[in-house]
Amino acid sequence: MKKYNLFLVVFLLSFTLLGFNVNSASAQTSGSGGGGGSSSLPAGCASTQGYSPITGVKCDTIVLEYLPEGCTSTFGYSPTTGIKCDNGIYTSLPVGCTSTVGYSPVTGERCDSLTFPPGCNSNQGYSITTGRPCNNGAIFPPGCASNTGFSSTTGQSCGSNSNPTITVLSPNGGEQIKKGDTYRIKWESKDVSQVYIKLRKGNGTYQGNEREISRPIYNQGYFDWKVPTTIPDGNDYGIALVQEGGNRFDISDSHFTITTSSTQPSINLQVNGSDFPSAVEYGSVIEASWGSTGIDISKTECKMGGHYVPTIDGWLWNDQTNQKPNGVVKLYARHATLGYISPLSLTITCFDGIKNYYDNVSITVKQPTT
Structure with missing residues (x-):
C-alpha cells in the first residue's frame, strides 16, 4: 500500500510539471499564422523560478506579445492590413479580443489596436495612475482609467463626448x-x-x-x-x-x-533670345520663345496674353492656348488693329495643375518713318 501511495505522488508531481511545460510550449508557438502571440519571461527574470527583481511579479508568469494582424515576423508589411509588421508589439489585447484579428465584440475597436494599462505608455515600469505594473494587461475599456486624460485606444477625451x-x-x-x-x-x-x-x-x-x-x-x-x-x-x-x-x-x-532640385519652378519668355530685347523696327519679324524649369511638361498647359500681335502664319499671339511650356513663334512687330504701339507687351501663363507660372516681355518698337 505504501508503494502504491508513493507511486501516485510521483505520478501526480510528474503530471503537474509536464502540464506546466505543455502550457508554456503552447504559449511560445501561438504566434504562427499571423496575428498570434509568442511568450517571453517577465522583465528582470532569467528563468521561471522566483520573482522579478524589477517588477516583483512571479517569474513563471507568461507574458504574451502579439504581432500586427497578418504578420508572422517583424519584417515587411502585413498582407491583410498593409501596416508595417514592426508597428508595435502588443502586450495586451483590447477588451473582447482573443487575438489581433478582426474587431472587439465588446467595444467595436480593431483587435490590433495597441493597448496598455491605464497610466502606462509602454509595457515597462508602473502605472502613474494605479501603481500597477504596466505589463499586467489593460483592465479598463476602452483605454480610460477615469474621466480625466485621453483614451489610449481611441484618442478621445475621457472626460467628455467631444468630437476629435x-x-x-x-x-x-x-x-x-x-x-x-x-x-x-x-x-x-x-x-x-x-x-x-x-x-x-x-x-x-x-x-x-x-x-x-x-x-x-x-x-x-x-x-x-x-x-x-x-x-x-x-x-x-x-x-x-x-x-x-x-x-x-x-x-x-x-x-x-x-x-531633386532646390530651384523653384518657373517659366521664361524671351524675344529675339533675350529677356530685355533691343529695339526693333516697326513691322519687322521678331521671334518669341519660351521654356520652363522644374515644371512637369506632361501636365502643364500655357496660354498667351498681352497685345494682339500677328504671327507670320496668320494667327494672333493671344489666340494661342493649350500650348506646352516650351516653344517658338515668329511675329510681326506691330499691333494687329492699332498698328504702331511701343512698347509691345507679350505675356505667357502656364498652369501645372497646382499653380500658375507667369512671365512677360516688353519690346520697344521704333517709330516708323513717313
Whole structure:
C-alpha cells in the first residue's frame, strides 16, 4: 500500500510539471499564422523560478506579445492590413479580443489596436495612475482609467463626448519640397492623443516603400520628416494625417511638389533670345520663345496674353492656348488693329495643375518713318 501511495505522488508531481511545460510550449508557438502571440519571461527574470527583481511579479508568469494582424515576423508589411509588421508589439489585447484579428465584440475597436494599462505608455515600469505594473494587461475599456486624460485606444477625451478633429496645416498644397531635406509637417487637432502620417500621390496612398512617413506618434502638432531621396520627382504629392485608434483624418487640400532640385519652378519668355530685347523696327519679324524649369511638361498647359500681335502664319499671339511650356513663334512687330504701339507687351501663363507660372516681355518698337 505504501508503494502504491508513493507511486501516485510521483505520478501526480510528474503530471503537474509536464502540464506546466505543455502550457508554456503552447504559449511560445501561438504566434504562427499571423496575428498570434509568442511568450517571453517577465522583465528582470532569467528563468521561471522566483520573482522579478524589477517588477516583483512571479517569474513563471507568461507574458504574451502579439504581432500586427497578418504578420508572422517583424519584417515587411502585413498582407491583410498593409501596416508595417514592426508597428508595435502588443502586450495586451483590447477588451473582447482573443487575438489581433478582426474587431472587439465588446467595444467595436480593431483587435490590433495597441493597448496598455491605464497610466502606462509602454509595457515597462508602473502605472502613474494605479501603481500597477504596466505589463499586467489593460483592465479598463476602452483605454480610460477615469474621466480625466485621453483614451489610449481611441484618442478621445475621457472626460467628455467631444468630437476629435485633425486639420493639416502644411504641406497643404503648392509647397516645393526638396528630397534629402528635413521638412516640418504641421497640423491642428482637438482631443487626439496619437497620430500617424502617410504619403499620398495622386488620389491615393503612395505605393512605394516610403509611404509610411511616421508610425503612431504622440500628438505634438508637428513632425520633422526627413524626405527620402528615393521618392520620384512629382507635383502630385499629399499627406494623410490619421488619428491612431480612431476614425478621424485629414489630407492635404491640394498637391505639393517633391523634387531633386532646390530651384523653384518657373517659366521664361524671351524675344529675339533675350529677356530685355533691343529695339526693333516697326513691322519687322521678331521671334518669341519660351521654356520652363522644374515644371512637369506632361501636365502643364500655357496660354498667351498681352497685345494682339500677328504671327507670320496668320494667327494672333493671344489666340494661342493649350500650348506646352516650351516653344517658338515668329511675329510681326506691330499691333494687329492699332498698328504702331511701343512698347509691345507679350505675356505667357502656364498652369501645372497646382499653380500658375507667369512671365512677360516688353519690346520697344521704333517709330516708323513717313
